[in-house]
Amino acid sequence: MTGTRDIALLTNPTAGRGRGAKARDAALQRLREAGITPRTLQGRDPAEALDLAHQCVADGVETLVVVGGDGMVHLGVQATAGTSTALGLIPAGTGNDVARYFDLPRKDPRAATERLLAGAPRRIDLARSGDRYFLTVLAAGFDAIVNERANRMTWPRGQMRYNIATLAELRVFEPIPYTLDLDGESHHLEAMLVAVGNGPSFGGGLRITEGALLDDGLLDVVVIKPMSKTGLVRTYPKLFKGTHVTHPAYEHHRVHSVTVAAPGIVSYADGERFGALPLTVECVPGALTVIC
Incomplete structure (x- = not known):
């Protein structure tokens, strides 16, 4: 400063x-x-x-x-x-x-x-959907469903509420049908989750969009394709180190703009309720000055 x-x-x-x-x-x-x-x-x-x-x-x-x-x-x-x-x-x-x-x-x-x-001041990118921005990651799948359930719960407090919500949703969760538009290229697929990253992590250090840079003018779109519930539980700890990128269910795209559509999903960004899908997200290069 x-x-x-x-x-x-x-x-x-x-x-x-x-x-x-x-x-x-x-x-x-x-x-x-x-x-x-x-x-x-x-x-x-x-x-x-x-x-x-x-x-x-x-x-x-x-x-x-x-x-x-x-x-x-x-x-x-x-x-x-x-x-x-x-x-x-x-x-x-x-x-x-x-x-x-x-x-x-x-x-x-x-x-x-x-x-x-x-x-000193540094210019970084932001992600924007409509007139709203986010800095970290937009979650639009299993992780967002867990957030929705946790927000409806009044007990317990803190991290345990999310742990219970995760277990409850995992029992009934099925892969979600998505339509993705990646810089104009359409994809129809089933996945456990889709994450759109301006930065590499969310949720307290979960490095879901490992490799995302804050100043490259691009968004990092990660798809976790269908996998068993046991496999999902086993892979979860790898998110803290970013080593999930070698899993065969992992798919990574770098784009300027993405439209994510899926039925019944409310997305979260920067940990905040962001909006129901479908959403179009674009990278806005150099949109923010930070002191760091």
């Missing part, structure tokens, strides 16, 4: 089970020690937080720093994409995939603020 003094700090205080507020306080202390007094913002809900972010950008703030997880990054991206306002991050979420992309300290907000202060 060399030379920048005009910043706004937007916080999700409930991120990471309450770590957001503590991370904000640590970041504020370090920024003030550096002679920076940022605008501090906190929405009562995501809609208000997004309104505040848009207002900051409209006011011409140089850098919008979000404190939270990938959901807060997603919100910040909607306000800063295609503008002169840069986006910074103090990680305080559960998954923190964007923090992984830029090798930011994920458990030490003061150290993350140091990195912010020493950072």
Whole structure:
């Protein structure tokens, strides 16, 4: 953030089970020690937080720093994409995939603020569908179905809710019929999931679109073709290392634009409910400036 003094700090205080507020306080202390007094913002809900972010950008703030997880990054991206306002991050979420992309300290907000202060602007790509953007991965298959079930559950809390949702869906899951349009080339197939990556990972380090780059002007589309439920369970741990790419059910395409269609699937992007299929997603090169 060399030379920048005009910043706004937007916080999700409930991120990471309450770590957001503590991370904000640590970041504020370090920024003030550096002679920076940022605008501090906190929405009562995501809609208000997004309104505040848009207002900051409209006011011409140089850098919008979000404190939270990938959901807060997603919100910040909607306000800063295609503008002169840069986006910074103090990680305080559960998954923190964007923090992984830029090798930011994920458990030490003061150290993350140091990195912010020493950072330089970098232009990266975004993925866009309609007027909405995402930075990480769009999930449009088994993983999205699990998210839908987990969001309907009220118990238990945390990661265990997703584990239970995964087991429940796995019992009844069948391959999904997809139609994909990859840069104008149509494909009809059955698959366990289709993922569209601007970056390489989602869900707390699951490297589903291994090899995706943030500045190559391309989207990485990964198809996991039909496999047994036992095979799916055995392959899952490989996603954390990206070694699933050697599995015969794995298929990888690099494209500028993709349309994904499948019946009854609601997609998730940056961990947020994104929209029902079909969706067309395009890469927007250099759409975002980040401080990293």
